[in-house]
Amino acid sequence: MLDAELEVFAPADQWLRHVRFGQSRAELTTNSYAGAVVLYLRWCERTGRDWREAAGDLGLFMVWLKYAPADPHGQVLAGPGSTSMRGERRINGVLTGVRGLLSHAVTTGMVERWVLGQVYEIGSSRDLPAEALGEAPGMVARLKARHRLQEPESEVDRATxxxxxxxxxxxxxxxxxxxxxxxxxxxxxxxxxxxxxxxxxxxxxxxxxxxxxxxxxxxxxxxxxxxxxxxxxxxxxxxxxxxxxxxxxxxxxxxxxxxxxxxxxxxxxx
Incomplete structure (x- = not known):
């Protein structure tokens, strides 16, 4: 991944290498995460935010994602009557990539640890189905994404x-x-x-x-x-x-x- 000066953007490059080779993720999955990071960095650049500290404003990023056109030079028009450019599933996918980048940057020391508190909150296991609890006794604390849209349920349209x-x-x-x-x-x-x-x-x-x-x-x-x-x-x-x-x-x-x-x-x- 290259920045505006055609230099390798090291934080994203290291994380994507870790995803592809360290976690053995599919090439298409890695490419999808790369696209999510590009959108996040583009939003930070246009709004004058530092990507290391912009996690607290991910709610605004979600609004931008919903209405920002695919054309990087297109104008963002939000408000009543505006057409959504991205659906809930796509926005959630982008947020997953952004959380992955920031978490890896915290692990490697590129970003302060307090950023994790901006993207995750402590959740309990009470809202998980019984199949997901396993044999762990009692309530278990887990990290829960703070920013996530409710995706509409839709039936799978299979061929007859x-x-x-x-x-x-x-x-x-x-x-x-x-x-x-x-x-x-x-x-x-x-x-x-x-x-x-x-x-x-x-x-x-x-x-x-x-x-x-x-x-x-x-x-x-x-x-x-x-x-x-x-x-x-x-x-x-x-x-x-x-x-x-x-x-x-x-x-x-x-x-x-x-x-x-x-x-x-x-x-x-x-």
Whole structure:
């Protein structure tokens, strides 16, 4: 991350490196945090605030986020009748990035410790569901974000079965049909589908010859760095069973791939 003089902004650069490599966060997550920091620093610059001490005015920052246009030179117009530029979910995401930057800066000694009191308050475990309490007896104190908008509840708009079938029929090759099935029928994320390798696909009823004791056809979903940049959002590797339709589609795709490309040197499915 560079400042106005095209110099590396060390506090943000160190924190983003820690997020990406120290916490093994996804590249897209790190990029999202970087965008949040840019917005915070832009607001501090335009309002004449020091980024180290502006945490007490995050409420004003939230108003700015709601109405500030994406164009860095655009004019902020707030008040009745003004159009919101960012929703509650996006604003909360930006605030998460800002809190991460300030907390890391406090840890490294770049920011005074009192700043933590501006972004967090001491909360209790009484408002947590029973599943989140674990076996800890009694009330437990925890840090609670001071600035957070209530996000509206909305139903997930998933594709209907008819839409999935129509998309499947519109595919012109076996590869696209497999991808549609993995997304719609198996429920994988796009990054997990794009990151699949041929060694992850165990489609026999008995895969012990491959060194795998899992019974039945299945896929191994593993978070790893891939040549195409695909990344599984889940940190833990897990096994996903697949049915006969996916097995048949994978078989057709394998035959098609071998016919067009031969054996190939790449380990990727695609």
């Amino acid at each position: 079965d008819d839409e999935a079938v129509a998309l499947f029929r519109a595919c012109r090759n076996a590869r696209d049909r497999v991808i549609v099935l993995l997304l719609a029928r198996v429920g994988l994320r796009p990054g997990q589908v794009a990151g699949l390798r041929r060694s992850d696909c165990h489609l026999l009823m008995d895969s012990r010859a491959l060194g795998c004791d899992v019974e039945g056809p299945h896929l191994h979903i593993i978070r790893r760095a891939n040549e195409n940049g695909a990344w599984s959002k889940s940190r833990k590797k897990w096994v996903q069973p697949v049915d006969f339709l996916v097995v048949q589609a994978m078989d057709q795709y394998t035959a098609e791939r071998h016919r067009l490309l031969g054996g190939g040197a790449t380990t990727s499915c695609w």
